Amino acid sequence: MNRKEALEIVKEQLNEARYTHTVGVMETAIKLAEKYGEDVKKAELAAIFHDYAKFRPKDEMKEIIIEQNMSKDLLEHHHSLWHAPVGAYLVQKEVGIEDEAVLRAIEYHTYGRPNMTMLEKIVYVADYIEPGRSFPGVEEVRQSAENSLDEALFLCLRNTIVFLIGRKQPIYPMTINTYNSLVQ
Ligand code: GDP
Ligand code: FE
Ligand code: FE
Ligand code: FE
Numbered sequence: 001m002n003r004k005e006a007l008e009i010v011k012e013q014l015n016e017a018r019y020t021h022t023v024g025v026m027e028t029a030i031k032l033a034e035k036y037g038e039d040v041k042k043a044e045l046a047a048i049f050h051d052y053a054k055f056r057p058k059d060e061m062k063e064i065i066i067e068q069n070m071s072k073d074l075l076e077h078h079h080s081l082w083h084a085p086v087g088a089y090l091v092q093k094e095v096g097i098e099d100e101a102v103l104r105a106i107e108y109h110t111y112g113r114p115n116m117t118m119l120e121k122i123v124y125v126a127d128y129i130e131p132g133r134s135f136p137g138v139e140e141v142r143q144s145a146e147n148s149l150d151e152a153l154f155l156c157l158r159n160t161i162v163f164l165i166g167r168k169q170p171i172y173p174m175t176i177n178t179y180n181s182l183v184q
Pocket of ligand 4: 025
């Protein structure tokens with residue numbers, strides 16, 4: 001599957017804004033892969049499909065989480081987290097992507113995990129800093145990604161947790177675990 005084919009497949013799953021975001025993540029992930037010596041094609045593929053399941057109905061995602069024996073605590077947390085692991089599953093099942101490293105980068109793109117691979121870090125950070133993003137603090141993370149992928153990743157996690165606390169939102173335990181793994 002080349003880039004054009006992959007983008008055509010994912011475009012059908014997304015709205016205009018989310019597709020534009022996806023192209024931004026793809027371009028950013030490619031740059032990070034070149035800078036840090038990761039496989040550019042894997043970064044491109046994982047980025048293109050990272051939000052594949054973003055618009056699946058909540059009920060469908062819930063069913064997949066239960067049927068596929070995914071972490072049960074997902075269902076106790078906000079449904080905006082579900083598209084990441086469900087996306088990894090659907091991209092394998094519906095698109096036929098079998099590359100485990102790519103699938104795991106999709107699975108962990110929202111909450112990370114301790115000991116992330118470089119590919120997982122790249123997709124996570126690219127999702128946060130792509131040119132269309134305008135969170136407070138994103139410019140600092142962009143600067144940081146020029147020098148250290150780990151420092152940029154830490155800032156993404158820190159900002160996300162601070163943002164959620166500010167909104168009185170619960171924090172998914174894996175998000176905390178990822179954060180802790182980066183400060184220890
Ligand atoms: P997007 O799919 O490109 O919008 O970005 P992500 O997949 O990274 O995040 C999806 C949503 O999940 C965003 O609104 C995040 O703020 C939110 N999110 C990330 N981590 C957590 C968490 O630990 N708890 C909660 N409640 N939301 C989170
Ligand atoms: Fe996402
Ligand atoms: Fe993200
Ligand atoms: Fe995204």
